[in-house]
Amino acid sequence: MKLDRIFIFFILLLLGILFYWVCYLGYNQESYRKQQTQTTDPSIVKNILMSEEKHKNLGLQSSPGFLYSQPSLLVGSRTDVVSVTPWLAPIVWEGTFDSSLIDSMYKKKNITIATTVFALGKYTRFLKEFLESAEQHYFVGYRVRYYLFTDRPEEVPEIKLGEEHYLTILKVPSMDRWQDISMGRMEILEKLTKSELASEADYIFCLDVDAKFYGPWGVETLGRLVAVIHPWFYGYPRDQFTYERRPESQAFIPAGEGDYYYTAAAFGGTFKEVHELTKYCREQQSIDASKATEAIWHDESHLNKYLLYNKPSKLLSPEYLWRDISMRTSQVKVIRLSHVAKNNEEVRQNA
Template sequence: MHLKRKVLLLVPWLSALLLLKRYFRNDRAEELPLSEWFDPRTRPDVVTTTSWHAPVIWEGTFRRQVLQRHYRKRNLTLGLAVFATGSLADEYLEPFLLSANEYFMRGHRVVFYVLVDTLDRLPELEWGPLRRLKVFIVSEDGWPSDFHLRRMSSLGRHIVEGIQGEVDFLFGMTVTQIFQNHVGVEALGTRVAQLHGWWYFQNTRSFPYERRPTSAACIPFGQGDFYYDGAFMGGTPLEVLDLIDEYLKGVIHDLNTGLNSTYEKHLNKYFFLRKPTKLLSPEYNWDAEFYPPPQVQYVKVAQRSKRRF
């Protein structure tokens, strides 16, 4: 089946998604004032605050105990979603889940949402306290063959069908990542974006944005803030849903004009128009093939392989 026709099959539930977004349009996370937990002066060697006054989270810039007290009072449930099919699941799913169980939001209730094509690929693990696994089977029938289209459309459908009522914050990650150190409540926010480890240290003019004017993902030359990594994003479930909605609409627009831009370029356009309320530094997704520069003092999440998709 042609890719365009497959994508158009998403339209019926996309309408339900839009209705859900309108109903919960005032959904926002209750966040502490920055002055109570964030000190950008501790890291003069890096960008710690954006032009729109959003914090960039580096180790040493946040007061962990203050944040822990605040969020424990709220009795949160947090979600982490990962899409793992085929050989990627065989090779990477078990180490991803093992490391997430150890390091992701320790001390808080977490639901791990695993989207797989068969239960045979699911490893048997012992989960820690406050941890729960929820598995969704992703059928190939009627779904786009493009990896990111399958990943985001599947996640969006499950947010609509239940995730949005189960967790307060939701993160999406790629299965080729592995946690190396604690990732905690400092990462929570209404709309959270991950700075790209490579492009953070490059000149803004060289960012690989989509430049074709007729693409929905286009960011014109001379514009743009940062280059964001598609491997790690999050926020409230309804904000994640909004990102997915805009991405899918952008894909449909581009297919109608004969274009095919990448997921990461659509994601960068989304965060260009809807500024993140919190940015995660390259410490939260560093390519394991490269030795980190002095600015990256504490790698929390490593990308374990070259991007193949």
């Protein structure tokens, strides 16, 4: 009997200790939670809630009753081109998407697209045609914020912008060499995509100013990291790409490697992804400069190195950057944006 009483006593003692710790821990956790709620910066809470709300709307939703052509797994509208990469990223060509369906889904998201353009020196002469054609074809019906970097703000023409299209002019120092302009923009874009301006838009595209829009450029182009296939090399084997082949440059790509050759005249994506790309290019250019080296095609060489090992989530076909001096091929059904014909030697002098 005595042993039974001792056993019961120890059982009750253990239960009492367990009950105490449960109550103690519960109280302290609740106290800690209340303390955190009271001391958290309201702006941090607001940013967290905004981030959560934004992520709820990442998916694309279609509306009941919206009619469009039935997609097929057996017959495609484009059998003359490849429309997906080996890593399963789409390659956008005319006939591979339904613009009315995509518009109906993106209209619900209330998105803003930032667009950067650099017009230094004589390149201001291209601004009028670029902006006027953009207002006819570029993200029509969506909120667009143009960020124009120029050393000659007095030469920026007055352009009538569409509804919810805005133009911000940002003055930058003049540069003598066009190569310096090309490479210097990566540092500017790196800072822009990390600045407070990044909160004003959902996506960003970086486009050359010496170009003109001829056809619609819309939300079919949006993605996490978007690259445009260069119109000169889209049908060439990789050993004919003008990659940087000198090992002394940070842009070096060994023979036998490469996917596509991408243009630096047009690229985009989310602010986070474009920030990482431009930061990489700026860092690699700085390393080259410290060794008195300059990649063969400057920022474009570094961009191709980055995109080789950081695969883009979407590729745009040469429809999205053609050349006015090139004849249209059977694969290019619609020319959407094209570099205008010009005297490169003349326009690049004292740029």
